[in-house]
Amino acid sequence: MTALLEVEQLQTSYGSSQVLFGMHMQIGAGEVATLLGRNGMGKTTTVRSLLGITPASSGSIRFRGERIERLAADRIARMGMAVVPEGRQIFANLTVQENLLAFAANRNASENPWSLERVYTLFPRLAERSGNLGNRLSGGEQQMLAVGRALMTNPHLLILDEATEGLAPLIREEIWSCLAALRAQGQTILVIDKYVKRLMGLADRHTIIERGQVVWQGPSAQLQDQPEVWQRYIGI
Template identity: 60%
Template sequence: MSSTNTGTLLSCKNVEAGYGASQVLFGVGLEIREGEVVTLLGRNGMGKSTTIKTIIGALKPKGGEIHFAGEKLNGLKADSIARRGIAIVPEGRMCFPNLTVEEHLIAFADNRSGQQDRWTLDRIYSIFPRLKERYRNLGSQLSGGEQQLLAIGRALSTNPKLLILDEATEGLAPLVREEIWRCLDMLREAGQTILVVDKYVQRLIRLADRHVILEKGHVAWEGSSAELDSDRSLWKTYLGV
């Protein structure tokens, strides 16, 4: 499907990228349609984070093309790409220790998607009641799980067209992980387009529409949740599950 086709939000074609003389991505292709939840899977070191960095402009592609909402992103700086409606929940959360929960959400508030049913402060609190309880707490006073919820809420406050989550459940207790999965289910039902990098395949199958598996910087497989669920050889070969 071409990036010019109706419904395609993100289109990556033959993307090559790396660090210095070390090439990491070799002709990666990835497409996400509006309202879809897509995962990027693979063992550590296979190119998932590099793909995300290239999409958001933190790393300049060495080849290929990236289109978002019909516009070519190659050559644009990260802040310019973000203003076009891509928000990332980064690995490591990156909350500001001296800002309160509410200050985080207000400081980043925008409507980059131009939608009428936007993510207001009250709407974010409605799906993250724990943030409402902690609205006066500083970032440094939150638990790891609460910081992750805040990082998601902060990204939503920009009202992105595409929300990217990079290892959003990494290192969290099972109960907190389940709270994040529940919130992602709600975002999917609300029509939010999402790209997820995570290792909990069984839970991702329940959440996502499609999956893309990377192996040594190449797309090794892509398909639906039903296809991934039914072929456990893929799990063993590419995911180490």
Template identity: 50%
Template structure:
């Protein structure tokens, strides 16, 4: 099967600080992949290197067979990649409705499987708060809006950084249910989160980083077989 995303031997530095040491993995169309590790191990830097928000010193990123390593972030995103950042990235002067309408577009095939109405049906709370500013929402509602804003771009790859961090248990469950729906719709996902129990059930492949290096890369069955080892990497 053709790879949707290929990440090859990324070395990324912040000044003199060498953060990523040869990180590499791939994703097939429709796959959900977890990216796990303790704080400061390079998860967000890996995502930013894929998106061009930071430029790797060396290594390559391919999307749908095309090398995108040197492209600016906006060009990468137009190739049907969407990003839900840690912190959610609300625009201070836009309402819920404006966040969704501003981002909406069909994918490069002209398909629009996730339109404005489908996002509101998926997140009924947003329907009730259309005229509220994004910054006036609760943390859980902001995460719903950030995911909805990403979905209306109709991506082939959705990247979620700290998908449920800091959310109340009921909201976390709601977000996980939506991510399952997203996967069922055929969108590939990279999910950064700490909930190994849910990730084990939801994702097809699991990547664990320790000090900017991939120390584990395997399927869910492989994760079960080496669960004690993986939990030791995560400090569980």
């Protein structure tokens, strides 16, 4: 399988405080991968480095065959990397439809690009609330909107940071079902979340980090057989 994203020996710091120490991972085109670990271990910093928001101090990030670790965040976004950020960060004073249209871009030259209609098919609840302002949505609806907004950019890689944090169980299941549908359509996805058992049924491979370093990598079947890994590094 062709690698869409390759990260090698990535080191990232905030000022004099180093957070990532030789981070490495790979995601193939069409795969669903996870980045796991306890809070404060470097997951979000890894995402920020991938997106060019917090540039790496050393190491390499190769996306779609091109080195991107020195590129600006807007250039990386235009190459086809999109994020559903922790906390959703939708525009509270725009309607659902305006939030979606603000990010519309067909950069992926897909035969079936993401459009309002396609997002509304994936999330019927957004269609019902298309005229509602962002601050009039529930937390689950805001997360659906954040996913739909990212999809409107037609990304090659969709990243979800804390995919279901703070959501009710039924809404979490809706998000998992959405991700399963996206996987079936060939969307490459990187998921950060704490629901490991649920992720094992969705993802192809997993990377676990602790204190900014990779401590375990492997496929779902292997992680399933090693519950001691969960207990040691994820706290399950």
